[in-house]
Amino acid sequence: MLRMRGVVKRFPGVVALRGVTMEVGRGETHALLGENGAGKSTLIKLLGGIETPDEGEIELDGRPYRPTTCADAYRAGVRVVHQELSVLPHLSVAENLLFEDLPQRRGIVRFAQLHGKAAALLDEIGLDVAPTTRADRLSVAQLQLVEIAKALYHDGRLLILDEPTATLTPKEIGRLFEILLRLRERGVTLIYISHRLGEIFELCERVTVLRDGSVVATRPLAGLTSSELVRMMVGRTIADEHTLPSGVEVGSEILRVEGLRRSRSLPAVSFSLRRGEIVGVAGLVGSGRTETMRALVGADPMHEGRIQVDGQAVAIRSPKDAVGAGLCLLTEDRKAQGLMLGLSCAENITITDLAKVSRLGVVRPSAERAAAEALVQKLRIKTPSIAQAVRNLSGGNQQKVVLAKWLFRGAKVLICDEPTRGIDVGAKEEIYRLLWEFAAGGCGVLVVSSDLPELLGLCNRILVFAHDRIVGEVPRPEFDQHRILSLAYEETDLELHT
Amino acid sequence: MNSTPERTEGQGTPASRGRVARFLLQDAGVALALVLIVIFFSLTAPYFATSENFLKIFVQIAINTVLAAGMTFVILTGGIDLSVGSVLALCSVVGALVMTNADLAPAVSVPLAVLACTATGAACGALNGLVSVHWKVPSFIVTLGMLNIASGAARVVSDNSTISGLPQGFVDFGNMIFAGVFPSIFLIAIAVIAAGWFMLRFTVFGRFIFAIGSNEEAVRLSGHATGRFKIAAFTISGLTAGIAAVVYLLRLNVGSPIAGVGYELNAIAAVIIGGTSLSGGKGSIIGTLIGACILQVLSTGLQLFGIGDDFKPIVIGAVIVLAVVLDAVRVRFSAR
Numbered sequence: 001m002l003r004m005r006g007v008v009k010r011f012p013g014v015v016a017l018r019g020v021t022m023e024v025g026r027g028e029t030h031a032l033l034g035e036n037g038a039g040k041s042t043l044i045k046l047l048g049g050i051e052t053p054d055e056g057e058i059e060l061d062g063r064p065y066r067p068t069t070c071a072d073a074y075r076a077g078v079r080v081v082h083q084e085l086s087v088l089p090h091l092s093v094a095e096n097l098l099f100e101d102l103p104q105r106r107g108i109v110r111f112a113q114l115h116g117k118a119a120a121l122l123d124e125i126g127l128d129v130a131p132t133t134r135a136d137r138l139s140v141a142q143l144q145l146v147e148i149a150k151a152l153y154h155d156g157r158l159l160i161l162d163e164p165t166a167t168l169t170p171k172e173i174g175r176l177f178e179i180l181l182r183l184r185e186r187g188v189t190l191i192y193i194s195h196r197l198g199e200i201f202e203l204c205e206r207v208t209v210l211r212d213g214s215v216v217a218t219r220p221l222a223g224l225t226s227s228e229l230v231r232m233m234v235g236r237t238i239a240d241e242h243t244l245p246s247g248v249e250v251g252s253e254i255l256r257v258e259g260l261r262r263s264r265s266l267p268a269v270s271f272s273l274r275r276g277e278i279v280g281v282a283g284l285v286g287s288g289r290t291e292t293m294r295a296l297v298g299a300d301p302m303h304e305g306r307i308q309v310d311g312q313a314v315a316i317r318s319p320k321d322a323v324g325a326g327l328c329l330l331t332e333d334r335k336a337q338g339l340m341l342g343l344s345c346a347e348n349i350t351i352t353d354l355a356k357v358s359r360l361g362v363v364r365p366s367a368e369r370a371a372a373e374a375l376v377q378k379l380r381i382k383t384p385s386i387a388q389a390v391r392n393l394s395g396g397n398q399q400k401v402v403l404a405k406w407l408f409r410g411a412k413v414l415i416c417d418e419p420t421r422g423i424d425v426g427a428k429e430e431i432y433r434l435l436w437e438f439a440a441g442g443c444g445v446l447v448v449s450s451d452l453p454e455l456l457g458l459c460n461r462i463l464v465f466a467h468d469r470i471v472g473e474v475p476r477p478e479f480d481q482h483r484i485l486s487l488a489y490e491e492t493d494l495e496l497h498t
Numbered sequence: 499m500n501s502t503p504e505r506t507e508g509q510g511t512p513a514s515r516g517r518v519a520r521f522l523l524q525d526a527g528v529a530l531a532l533v534l535i536v537i538f539f540s541l542t543a544p545y546f547a548t549s550e551n552f553l554k555i556f557v558q559i560a561i562n563t564v565l566a567a568g569m570t571f572v573i574l575t576g577g578i579d580l581s582v583g584s585v586l587a588l589c590s591v592v593g594a595l596v597m598t599n600a601d602l603a604p605a606v607s608v609p610l611a612v613l614a615c616t617a618t619g620a621a622c623g624a625l626n627g628l629v630s631v632h633w634k635v636p637s638f639i640v641t642l643g644m645l646n647i648a649s650g651a652a653r654v655v656s657d658n659s660t661i662s663g664l665p666q667g668f669v670d671f672g673n674m675i676f677a678g679v680f681p682s683i684f685l686i687a688i689a690v691i692a693a694g695w696f697m698l699r700f701t702v703f704g705r706f707i708f709a710i711g712s713n714e715e716a717v718r719l720s721g722h723a724t725g726r727f728k729i730a731a732f733t734i735s736g737l738t739a740g741i742a743a744v745v746y747l748l749r750l751n752v753g754s755p756i757a758g759v760g761y762e763l764n765a766i767a768a769v770i771i772g773g774t775s776l777s778g779g780k781g782s783i784i785g786t787l788i789g790a791c792i793l794q795v796l797s798t799g800l801q802l803f804g805i806g807d808d809f810k811p812i813v814i815g816a817v818i819v820l821a822v823v824l825d826a827v828r829v830r831f832s833a834r
Contacts (some may be wrong), residue, residue: 155727299719323721337719340712350718351709354702360703405720 001026002047002065002158008055009042010135014422016042018213019056024158029180029190029220031200034210035233035485036285036450040193041208044160047191048080060079060158074100079151080160082225085143087135090106094118094131097150102194104364117153125179126373137205141172145179152183157181160191165199166286177203197226197489209233230489234452234481248436250460251275252312254444255327255413260305262288262295266450267469268305271446273413278435280455281448283465289448290332292465293415297322297329309412313339323352330402334395338402341391346384348390348401352409375404379434398428403434412436417448451482464488528773528788535792539799546802549679555751556684559794561586561742563787565685565765566740566772567694568623570786570808571731573769574698574711576778577614577630577637579732581644583761587754588652589615589743594661594753597668604665605809615747616740622648629727637732645762652755661753672748685746690741694734694783709733711778748760767814768793771821794818 002024002098009017017039024030034040036413045231047059049067058065060076067073073080087096094114095102105115118131127145129138138146151159161180165173180190180203192204200207201221209216209232213304216232255273269292273279283289295302298318305326307314314325322329331337349372352359357367372386379400383393390401399419416435435458439445446449449455455462458481464472464487472487474480540547565582572579596602596611622644630640674682698704706727709717715726745756772789774781796817800810 232750282715297719318723319719320527320721326723329719331719336713337715340716340779342712343708345704351705351717351722354705358702362700363702363705409721 001028002059002191003059005057005059007043007046007053007058009046009051010054016213017046017053019406020210020213020215022208022215023188024191027184027187027189028206029184029204031204031207032191032193032210033197033200033207033229033233033454037234038210038212040148041162042213044082044162044191044193045156047073047078047160049078055085058341061135067113068114074154077155077157078160079154079156079158080199081144081147081151081162081164082084083166085140085147087143087146089134089136090445091135091491092131093122093129093133093135093138093146095154096135096146097121099150100154101282120421121149121153125152126182127416128436130276137277139172140458141176144168148179148183152188156188158189158191160193162193163195164192184208198227200229200232201226222275224228226489226496227486230485232484234485248276248440251442254309256306256308256311257296258293258306258308260307261303262291262300262468263303264301267467269470270471271463272469275442275444276439277461278439278447278459279446280462281446282452282455282462282466282484285450287465287488288468289465290417291468293329293417293446293448297327297415299329299331323409328352328406328409328411328414330399330406330414330416332417334398334402334420339390342389343399344387345381345390345393345404346386349375349405349408352405355406371408372404375408377409379404394424394427396423396430399423399427399431400434403431407438411438411443413444413446415446416449419447420448420449420451420454428454452484456481522567528771528785528792532792532795533800535795538801543799543802546799551798551802553675553679553681555791555794555798556679557603557681559790560681560683560687560745560749561769562761562764562768563790564690564742564745565736565761566768566786566790567687567690567797568735568781569762569765569769570635570694570772570774570781570783571698571707572735573766573774574624574707574778574781575731576711576714577728577731578766578776579623579626579735580641580762581622581626581648582636582735582742582765583758583763584645584649584652585619585736585739586743586746586758586761587756588622588648589618589740589748590659590753590757591652591656591755591774592618592753593743593747594664595655597665597747598661598663604667608665608668611747612744616737618638619740619743620733620737624729626736630732631725631728634678644688649755652757656753656755657659658755660755660816662751664747664751668753672751682734683748686741686745689739691787698783703727703730708779711775711780713779716770717772718792726753743820764793767818770825771818773823776822789821 003252004020004022007017007020008015020039020043025105032040032043042051046053049070049072052066052068058076063074067076088099092279098114099355102118103110115131122129122131125145127142127149129142135143135146148159164176168176182329184190192200194200204221205231206218206220207216208228211233252275253272254275258270259268260270261268272301281289281293291300296307298316298321302316307316309325309327314321316322316325335341346368350368354363357364357371369386376383381400382395383397390398393401420431423431435445435447447455447458460476462474462479462484463470464474464484466488474484503743513672523799526704545551565586569579569582576796593615596614597607599607626637626641626644627637630637658758673681674680676685698707706717710724710727714724738744747753770789771788772781772794774785796814797810800813
């Protein structure tokens, strides 16, 4: 039914898909599997008409399929149920279901007909809510079903589900599966994306594994084991890439986190970090790794937890407290949270500690210039001048400006969330070098990354997050991609299927 | 590079053309627009380029310039202050009441009145800031509320009447003219602009105003509490409304509960025409001064042309929109 041949998609600085060829049969339930950043999301975006491929062909039912808008995809019968649901919260369930095709006469909505049609659809999918209920009263699981019902109404023949179970309870997942099985009986083709291997085994017939934008293999699931699947996902090797320089002394403990909970209902997390150490934080997106780091630096609320920096207990209620204690966060999204894009390099660097370059509340331009220029040189930030707006720098240089602002502040512990995302290879190496230098100077570094080989090359130790818990801690001598990925993909799955 | 000698200067290459265009669209562009408008009216309206006319313009822009100076701080942080017009009214009646108090000698009552004006204004501004920051309410709504509250308070305090009979020395100071064309109230406005320029350009506080307007979350994650800077910006806007009330008393010699109606919109217009971005983080107070001048020069010039009060707002409205369109074009340029 769906056939892709040599599909390539490039984004500035990255090739997201490098010639993907795959086939999905009519009525099949096909799993799409791969690590974070393997190219799954890009693939869905191409099918949903959100992005267009740079090269290659897609065929649907033997005809060329090149959607350029979401509407094109709908007309062709392709519906994507995204992770972030596209529900209009203040409208009723019925209005949401039939939004693109409201029954009307001369522009006036005919509510009786609307509610009748909606009730039939809800009945068909087995969702027991009144069509007049406001959408924001529904649970996430119910909204998911609304989206699916909507797809069916529009004669969806190919339904793509992106991590539909990420936020559902086991009971809700059971319901969803029943409905998906019923759809399959009706001949609807499904592409199912999930990080939960157990679900894939339960629901799907075949699986395509993506890695670094290429297809590793398409295989029937019968006869495969979880362990084999994880092995297929394991990415490139780290043979001759950046590796941790030897000879850096690991010293006394610089950070100790005990019993950190982000909210009452979430498990407690504990770990520690020593001077000179770079500790990696691995795990899937949504495993709680970023969220835990943000709570640690007060960016998001922390329910409870004891934090010690250099053996001293510190109370962290805001980023101000954290920065005061020397805990500095290099955020995942540097443009939205790390930089003031319209301001200059110098202004971005000195914002963390203006007292250093001012007297009686007045900034001393010469002192500021000297401080900024020293850091620009030290970090080799490529900019025509320190007065250049950060907006005009490349991604790598922008990231270095964020590093520079924390060096200016005198960070003790640098917490980097995806420090090399969207940065070209050369700049990546430089960021690694800077992090090593920083650690060697007697500080500590935590690195959250979805790029496992990056962590393997960069770190002394790796913590693995899954389901808001630390499920494993792997020291450098025991580094092994397969082991870490297995931990990240829920150890329970492996027990069930190996 | 295989460029010809003429081209090594950078002229004519696409990159340098972009730079020139960007420069023209920014601060210098606003100043240039003012100069062109002045030249145009000087050439076409005979009375325009007389010292008498300039004196009149300087008298007329004083109040708006002072209000717009404070407004610049608020808009730079990404907020807006709709209350300054009626805060001015409240401050004017408070000041006039203190000044006309029969128990006080003018040497005491005048300084006391100035203090009362500025303190009242600053208090209103601080309240705007506190409510908006503490409960995370958009400043548009908070200051809209204050617009009504201050207006009502002005009527209550004044018993809904204008208050005249200000001390003669105060009135005389308001009529003083320096160097033939500079009225005292214009010099007050220039002093306010100069103080604002210094704060925004050279102080740590000014740096935070720009930084918060540019990306408040980044400032917060850099380890700073941003609330107090935003409250300070609103307090400054209230303070300048108080100073503008003193200027109002100097110029019109009465405190009035219906003073200042619509002034907030003129102040916002001056800030925007001056090139400060409504979304914050970008702009200058010198631009604001130029913006206020453009508005008044246009208004006076059109009058000299015989274009009546009915038609004038149409032109001025168009200029405001044009300024914002130019701002949008500028953003697109700098995004390249």
